[in-house]
Amino acid sequence: MPTIKSVAVSAYSAPLEAPITNGLYTYTATQIVACRLELSNGISAIGWTHGEKIVFTAAEAIAAMLIGQELNAERLWARMYQPKLFGRRGLEQRALSALDIAVWDGLGKEAGMSVHRLLGGFHDSVPAYKAGGYYGEGKSLEDLQREVSGHVEGGARALKMKIGAVSVAEDLARIDAVRTAIGPDVGLLVDVNNAYDRITAEKMAAALDERDIYWYEEPLSPDDLKGAADLAGRTRTPVASGENEYTLWGFRDLIDASAADVINADAQILGGITEWAKCAHYAQAKHIPVAPHGDQEIHTQLVAAVPNGLIVEYYDNSLNRLKDVMFDQRLDLNADGSITPFSTPGLGVEIQDQAVERYRVAHSVVC
Ligand SMILES: [Mg+2]
CATH class of the missing domain: 3.30.390.10 (Enolase-like, N-terminal domain)
Structure with missing residues (x-):
């Protein structure tokens, strides 16, 4: 060895x-x-x-x-x-x-062997969603629509937008503008990044249930497992959470509390690939899919490895000075919006x- x-x-x-x-x-x-x-x-x-x-x-x-x-x-x-x-x-x-x-x-x-194969190799490719839809200084609804339309033209079949920094009414206007721009067939995910209290989270959940939303991410503080469980139990829209959770024991508590319908276990945060695989398998035992937060170069290998791998978060590295030049290979979306892990031994990318x-x-x- x-x-x-x-x-x-x-x-x-x-x-x-x-x-x-x-x-x-x-x-x-x-x-x-x-x-x-x-x-x-x-x-x-x-x-x-x-x-x-x-x-x-x-x-x-x-x-x-x-x-x-x-x-x-x-x-x-x-x-x-x-x-x-x-x-x-x-x-x-x-x-x-x-x-x-x-x-x-x-x-x-x-x-x-690729990490994908080493860990089980269940899927040949997996769905991906485009991360984006942030707030920005002077960013109008039209700017947001232009951005998400660009994602769809670039092949995305699902995309995520941020909410939670403005009133529920203003965010609903943003969500509806995005839906108008992308049409009915593209998956739309919304991410609160822990910005809501329980009352606001409930109000938004009721409005999201009237719309077609793929998931409702981190509506509450990562420490409010009871609030998240109550919300996930009431709302029709799946609640996703876990990018601020650590280790198998943290995910055991999150999952046992029924605080998430989908876990966003991030191998770069929670304790690496050794611990990620355990979290994914524990989730599988509880019939919960895993859809990591974080870098596609690592997580495509992992999501594709396990039966309960749901979807990969995909960032446009061409818009990021560091990530744009960091790796020797770029993982592109397939024509159907899915993503295929590199088969090269290891993670399949090298840092330049x-x-x-x-x-x-x-x-x-x-x-
Ligand atoms: Mg998030």
Whole structure:
């Protein structure tokens, strides 16, 4: 079994063309922390997550525990997960996630198999939805309609828009404008990003039930499992949640509380691919589909692997300075709006170090 010789940890930051706003937050930059494992058999394996220097620092500290260890996913996960030293649910878990994802890229390369095949390979391709529909300074209903029409012209058969930053009435006008622009046959997902209290969430749910909405994402605080369960029980529109949940134990509580009809388990947040697979299988036992939040380069491999994989979130990387140049290959939507995982061993993409170097804000080699 190969051992881990060194881990290079890099933090990148690139400004967005224009700030984007969801129900609660405004983003001005893309920030990524990437880890590269060098193995004793000559394989170089990559993993990455989103976050800034605090994630970089955590990754550097956790990476030190991997040096000289054999490439064994469960043993390495158990070694990295130290609640007392690093915490249980937060940015440190993102750092662990990036390292665990790199372990799986390494396992795939060692086995000569894609992560998709290693994990089960159930689907050849899976549906995808286009992420977008943010708020923006001076962005009119017509601008929003132009944006979503462009997604549909680009092949999207489902798309997501943000709600929650303005009144329910104003958001319903935005939702109706989008539906008018995309027509009746394209799936429409709405995402609140935890912006509502229970009363507002209920009011919006009643209005969404009169419309055809694919899912209603994170209407409430991620800590309000009881509120989410009550809402999911009453509304006809499926409630999706989980991008702010961590570890198998967090998902056990979310699922056992019946707080989500669909789980948005994100391997870059919750604890990597080792933990993601457990969450997906636990959800399968409860007849709940999994539809991750986050990067398609990782999640297409995972959603396609499991029987209860529902749909992949798809970002237009050409609009993102860092992501546009980060990988050697681009995952495109198929003509029917679906997406097919790369069959190359591992995750199937390589980080182009030279292309992203100008966005690098921190770098360290742990050995
Ligand atoms: Mg979301």
